[in-house]
Amino acid sequence: MKKAYVFPGQGSQFSGMGKELYNSNPVAKQLFDKANEVLGFNISQIMFEGTDEELKQTKVTQPAVFLHSVILAKTAADFKPDMVAGHSLGEFSALVAANALSFEDGLSLVYKRALAMQKACELNPSTMAAILNLSDEKVEEICASITDEVVVAANYNCPGQLVISGSIKGIEIACELMKAAGAKRALVLPVGGAFHSPLMEPARLELAAAIKATTFSKPICPIYQNVDAKPYTEVAQIQENLISQLTAPVRWTQTVQNMTADGATLFVECGPGKVLQGLVKKISAASEVASV
16 A cells, blocks of 8 residues: 655645644654744744734745644654655645755745745736636636636646636636636635746746755655656756746646556645545545545
8 A cells, every 4th residue: 555645735724733743742842943943933923823814924824834744744653655745835845754855945945935926926916716617628728718818727626626827807707707618616716816827937936046056855755746747756857846836737636646546545634634635535536535
C-alpha cells in the first residue's frame, strides 16, 4: 500500500489552529517560535487567538496554513510518504515536508509569495468563481469565448467543481454564461484576486527571483506538481514548476488520478481542515483518506 500525503491551500485556516500542537509538543513549540523570528511578527499568536478577519489577511493566511501543515508533518510519528502533493500554497508545505526545502526557506518563500500576490491583486482588481456541475471542457470553452476580458480555468478541484479566475467584469460575464449553459451554481468567491491566472504575472516575476535564489534539495519522494499533475524529483524542474504555478491552473483532479494510477491507496491530509479528503473521495472513490 502506497501512502500519499496531501497539503491544503488557502481557505482552510481557523482561529486556534496549531495551539494544541504548540502546547503539547516541544518540537512544534520550537518551530512556531522560529517562525515568529523568521517573519518578524508573532504569527503564532494570531493563529492561536486572532479573529477570522485577522487570519484572512493574505500575509497571515498563507504562512499560517503552511506552518500548521508543515509542523504536523514534522511532528508526526510515522511520516513516511511514498509521494506528496499540495493544493496551490500547499505545494510549498509538501516540498518542506519532503525535505526539498528547509523550514526557514520554505516559510520565507511563502511569505514573499503572499506579499507579491497581494501587490498583484491591488494592481489589477480581480476575483474568482466556483462553477458546479458543468464539464471541464464546457467551462474551458466558455472562458475561451470571452475575448475582451481575462477569464481562465484556475482550479480543477474535482469532477464537477472547477474554479475560474479573472477580471471582475470577465467573471461576471462568465458566471451568467455558465448558468445559461446548465451550471448548478456559478458562485463568485470572497477572495482578493485572480489567483492562478495571467493577472498574477507581476507576482510570478517577483517570486521567480526569490525561488532561484533559494537552495533546493532532492526530495525524499516524488512531488506531484500543480502545473501538470506529474511527479518530479529533479531540483531544477521543481523550481521551474513552482515559478509557473502562480499563473497556471491547479490540476488537482489530474494529480489525484495520477497518484492513484501510480499506486496510492491511502491519502493523508496534513494541515487544517478536511477539504482535500472530500475532494479525493470525489476523484478516487476507491482510495482511503485520513488526517495526520
